[in-house]
Amino acid sequence: MTTMTTLTSPVLVLIDHHAGAVRPPTLELLTLARAAGDVTALWFGDGLDGALPLLAEYGATSACQVVIDSPVANAMHLPAVAAEAIAAAVRQSDAALVLLTSTFENKEIGVLLAREIDAGIVVDANGVTVAADGAVETTQSAFAGTWTVRTQIATTRAVVAIKPNSIPAEPAPSSTAPGVVTVSLTPSGDALRTRIVERSERVATGRPELAEAQIVIAGGRGTNGDFSAIEELADLLGAAVGATRVATDEGWIDHTAQIGQTGVTIAPKLYIGAGLSGAVHHTGGMQSSGTIVAVNGDPEAPIFEIADFGIVGDLFTVLPQLSAELRARLG
Amino acid sequence: MRIVVCVKHVPDLQSERAFDAEGRVVRVGGEGTLNELDENALQVAADLVAEQGGEVIAVTVGPAAAADAVRRAFQRGADRGVHVVDDAIAGSDVFGTAVCLAAAIRRLGAEAPVDLVLTGMAALDGLTSMLPAALAAELGLPQLTLAARLTVADGVATVRRDLDNATETLTAPLPAVISVTDQINEPAFPSFQGIMAARKKTVEAWSLADLSVDPTAVGAAGARTRVVEATPRPARVHRILIADDGEAGRRLAEYLIENKLV
Numbered sequence: 001m002t003t004m005t006t007l008t009s010p011v012l013v014l015i016d017h018h019a020g021a022v023r024p025p026t027l028e029l030l031t032l033a034r035a036a037g038d039v040t041a042l043w044f045g046d047g048l049d050g051a052l053p054l055l056a057e058y059g060a061t062s063a064c065q066v067v068i069d070s071p072v073a074n075a076m077h078l079p080a081v082a083a084e085a086i087a088a089a090v091r092q093s094d095a096a097l098v099l100l101t102s103t104f105e106n107k108e109i110g111v112l113l114a115r116e117i118d119a120g121i122v123v124d125a126n127g128v129t130v131a132a133d134g135a136v137e138t139t140q141s142a143f144a145g146t147w148t149v150r151t152q153i154a155t156t157r158a159v160v161a162i163k164p165n166s167i168p169a170e171p172a173p174s175s176t177a178p179g180v181v182t183v184s185l186t187p188s189g190d191a192l193r194t195r196i197v198e199r200s201e202r203v204a205t206g207r208p209e210l211a212e213a214q215i216v217i218a219g220g221r222g223t224n225g226d227f228s229a230i231e232e233l234a235d236l237l238g239a240a241v242g243a244t245r246v247a248t249d250e251g252w253i254d255h256t257a258q259i260g261q262t263g264v265t266i267a268p269k270l271y272i273g274a275g276l277s278g279a280v281h282h283t284g285g286m287q288s289s290g291t292i293v294a295v296n297g298d299p300e301a302p303i304f305e306i307a308d309f310g311i312v313g314d315l316f317t318v319l320p321q322l323s324a325e326l327r328a329r330l331g
Numbered sequence: 332m333r334i335v336v337c338v339k340h341v342p343d344l345q346s347e348r349a350f351d352a353e354g355r356v357v358r359v360g361g362e363g364t365l366n367e368l369d370e371n372a373l374q375v376a377a378d379l380v381a382e383q384g385g386e387v388i389a390v391t392v393g394p395a396a397a398a399d400a401v402r403r404a405f406q407r408g409a410d411r412g413v414h415v416v417d418d419a420i421a422g423s424d425v426f427g428t429a430v431c432l433a434a435a436i437r438r439l440g441a442e443a444p445v446d447l448v449l450t451g452m453a454a455l456d457g458l459t460s461m462l463p464a465a466l467a468a469e470l471g472l473p474q475l476t477l478a479a480r481l482t483v484a485d486g487v488a489t490v491r492r493d494l495d496n497a498t499e500t501l502t503a504p505l506p507a508v509i510s511v512t513d514q515i516n517e518p519a520f521p522s523f524q525g526i527m528a529a530r531k532k533t534v535e536a537w538s539l540a541d542l543s544v545d546p547t548a549v550g551a552a553g554a555r556t557r558v559v560e561a562t563p564r565p566a567r568v569h570r571i572l573i574a575d576d577g578e579a580g581r582r583l584a585e586y587l588i589e590n591k592l593v
Contacts, residue, residue, distance in 0.1 A: 018496050077499070079464065080474070104460060105494050108476055111425060111461040115468050120424070120555030123459050141564065142457075143348040150560040193473035194507075197489075198500040211495070215593070237593055255493065255514065261455060262368065262513045270592045280344045284455075291592055292567075293583065299574070308567055309586055313575025321580025329588060 004129050007037035007136075009096040012089060013060070014042045014109075015051070016101050019204070022051050024212050025101045027169035029162055030058035033099050034172060036130050040064050040093055041178065042086060044076055052178060059172030064089050067184040074196035075187055079105065083112035085185040090117050090157065092183055097136055099128065102161035103211075110159045119157035124265070126166035126288075136160065144280065145287035164211045165267045202256070210257065213240035215270045216289070218259055220244035220282070222275020222296060222315060225252040229319040230274060236323055242266065244282045260285035274315040278303025295319065332385035332483070334376045334447045335436050337466070338404050339366040340397035341456040348456070354558025355422060356456055363396055365403040368451030370518035371511050376449055377408035378516070379483060385446075386410045388439060392420060392431045398534045405529035406521035412532065413439070417539040422551030425461045426469075430549050432462075433469040434542035447488070448508045452477055460510070467508035475503050479514040 011033040016023040033039045041060040043051070048065050055063055066085045068076045075081050086098060086109070098113065100106040107123045114121035125138040136158035138151045153160075210216065217234045219227050220243065227241065234241045242259040243252070259266055261284040271289035276282060278294065278301055286292070287306060294307040295315045304310040311318055340363045342348045342356065349357045376387040389404030391397050392415040401412035415431045423431070439445055448470070453460040460476075467474030475481075478490035488509060489502045521529075539546050547553060571586070573579055587593045 074499075077497075079476075103495050104477060107460055108464045108474075111464050112468055114555075115426065115465060118555075121461070122556055123461060137559070142350070142561070146348070146564055147350060148562050148564055149350070149354070149558055152557050152559045153555065154557055155555045190471070190473075194475060194501055194503040196499050196501050199497055200499075201497045202495075209495070256495075261458060262452060265458075270587070284344070284458075291590065293587075295579075304572055306567065307572070308570055309583060310570070310572040311575055311579045311583060312573070313579050318575055318580045318583070322583050323580075325581045325584035326587070326593060329584065330593065 004035070005132055005134065006035070007096045007130055007134065009037065010040045010093050011037045012040050012042050012064070012086070012093065012095045012098045014086065014098070014100045014106065015055070016103070016106070017047060017051065019201070020047050020050065022054055023101070024169065025162070025164035027058055028164070028167050029099045029101060030055070030060060031167060031169050032128055032162065034059040036097060036128065040095065042066060042089055044082065044085070048180065056176045056178055057171045058169070059176055060178045061176050063178045063180045064093070065180055065182045067182055069184050069186045070192070072187070072192055072195065074199050075192065077196055077199060078191060078194055079108040080112055080191035080194065081187040082109045083116055084187055084191055085183065086113050087116040088185050089183045096157055098159045100159070100161045102163045107161055110161050114159040117157050118155060119159045120153035120155040121159040122151050122153065123161040125160050125162050128160045128162065141288050144284040163265065163267060165214070207234060208238065208240045210240045210242055210259070210264045211266060213266070213268050215239035216242050216259070216266055216268045216272070218242035218244070218271065218273045218276060218286070219247055220273070220276025221246045223247065223252065225250060227253060229316055233272070233319055233323045236326060244276050244279070273303055274319060276303060277301040278306065332379055332383050332446045333388070333443060334379060334385060334449060335388050335390055335439060335445050336369070336372050336376050336404065336409065337432055337448065337450045337462070338369040338373070338389050338391050338400045339454045340364070340391060340393050340400035341366045341454055344455060350558070350561035353422070354561050363399060365400045366451055366454045368453055368455060368513060369400070370407065371513050371515055372449040372451050373404055373407040373409065374516045374518040375481060375511050383483070388413065390432060390435050391415070392428055394421065398536070401534045402529060405532045406525045407518070408525065412534045414534045414536050415542065416536050417546070419539055419546035419550045419552070422554055423549050424554040424556050425459065425465045426555065427549035427553050428462060429465040429469040430544060431539070431542070432466055434544045435537060436470060438537070438542060444506070446505050447483070448472070448506070450508070450510045452510050452512045463508055463510035470508065472506055472508050473503040474508045475501050476510045478509055478511045481509060481511060481515060
């Protein structure tokens with residue numbers, strides 16, 4: 001292993017927030033960023049003041065309010081505009097490393113940003129360190145969690161997108177008092193060729209976000225559209241509910257619940273899959289989970305090949321019994 | 332409509348996928364296939380051409396075996412196919428790949444204007460979804476990514492996309508680079524006629540010199556990232572598999588509590 005060191009230039013962290021609240025994976029980024037250097041939190045839109053105490057608790061030494069100077073509707077939400085704004089912040093602060101959460105939106109922003117600031121980029125990483133020579137190194141899993149890859153970024157500047165649930169988020173040993181600076185950006189004409197003519201924010205389900213949840217209960221074809229046993233268990237454990245492509249295509253559950261290569265990639269502490277066979281399209285999105293539990297009637301189902309605890313049985317009897325037992329024992 | 336569809340030859344998902352000693356994806360002939368998500372892009376192109384007329388050109392970048400992706404694109408209705416192939420390309424990062432694709436698309440554009448560049452939402456080997464935006468930037472074109480719906484009319488593309496927190500409708504003037512998700516359509520299986528017609532088509536091989544691309548700008552030489560280590564993850568140990576004897580739910584509860592998972 002290489003010796004770890006810190007960067008002499010700042011680390012910028014893009015803060016994801018929704019409905020006024022900082023998204024939990026962002027706190028993982030701040031935890032990682034603190035170990036790499038001085039942290040500047042980048043904030044798009046309104047609400048920075050309300051979030052400052054939390055950013056201070058997680059060790060941000062400064063906060064940067066990004067202002068998009070444009071009459072175009074939703075300009076801030078255009079990836080090309082966001083990339084230009086972050087590039088301006090990088091130049092203003094001479095930052096060496098930019099961290100983002102690895103969502104589809106941020107990966108697009110990240111690659112445009114990296115191109116703009118001549119940086120190397122790694123996405124879907126689960127760790128980032130600074131080697132003794134100052135080079136940024138990342139770790140990530142590949143091929144549906146079956147390989148671990150370490151990558152070195154060869155450029156002076158680096159952009160790294162980190163997957164949710166990569167590390168436990170921890171507050172800084174001592175709280176900071178971040179000063180606020182503003183970066184104002186007038187988007188280029190090129191960045192505004194794409195327009196967002198309509199944007200509707202998704203309404204929260206009351207359950208944790210699938211990508212961020214510590215526990216995920218997923219259902220597939222075997223549910224036959226009845227997710228009640230899965231939802232009961234999920235609500236008991238404060239878990240998110242996920243599904244296979246078959247279940248979302250059937251319309252049994254919203255498309256946003258789809259776990260897999262083309263849906264949400266998850267890495268919770270505990271995954272329980274019920275009534276799903278474990279096709280590679282699904283397992284490619286959940287194989288990095290900590291503990292994998294599977295309940296399926298077919299003993300030949302491929303999900304049992306990767307399960308830590310497999311039950312050949314009927315989900316409609318096993319899950320309710322599990323919920324009842326947990327309720328009795330956990331109170 | 333003159334449509335370019337970028338396709339990729341990837342290791343078969345069902346095969347044993349691996350990295351070599353240089354940290355590159357092992358691409359053995361015969362084990363690879365057309366990236367499944369590119370089938371959606373090819374179907375979009377075929378549907379648009381069926382509706383509005385025009386031509387579909389499949390373009391790929393990769394070693395010799397990658398030509399297979401173009402031949403499979405022929406079976407799915409591509410009229411013409413280009414394979415950018417050169418030893419100097421090996422080890423390219425996303426920017427190097429974008430440079431190669433952009434050079435090929437510019438050359439096609441010099442013959443006759445290209446209206447649309449389509450890609451799948453991701454390649455199922457790396458799954459980074461970075462190429463479409465990098466390619467759009469390299470070509471100097473607007474990008475519309477992750478299209479779950481697409482309409483093209485009067486020189487404007489309109490897409491709907493579903494993000495983690497929002498659903499958006501976006502527009503961009505053509506020419507544009509558009510990536511499509513697997514929600515956009517159900518790709519048809521290649522027809523017998525399609526398979527027969529594909530046999531008569533030839534894949535055009537273009538080198539970096541043909542495209543006037545500086546070989547040091549791409550490949551391992553130009554890459555901004557380098558895999559320094561790739562190791563297979565150890566198999567899961569202490570696995571338990573039981574058949575439900577009427578007590579399985581309770582045993583699972585015991586297991587979850589014992590291992591502090593709940």
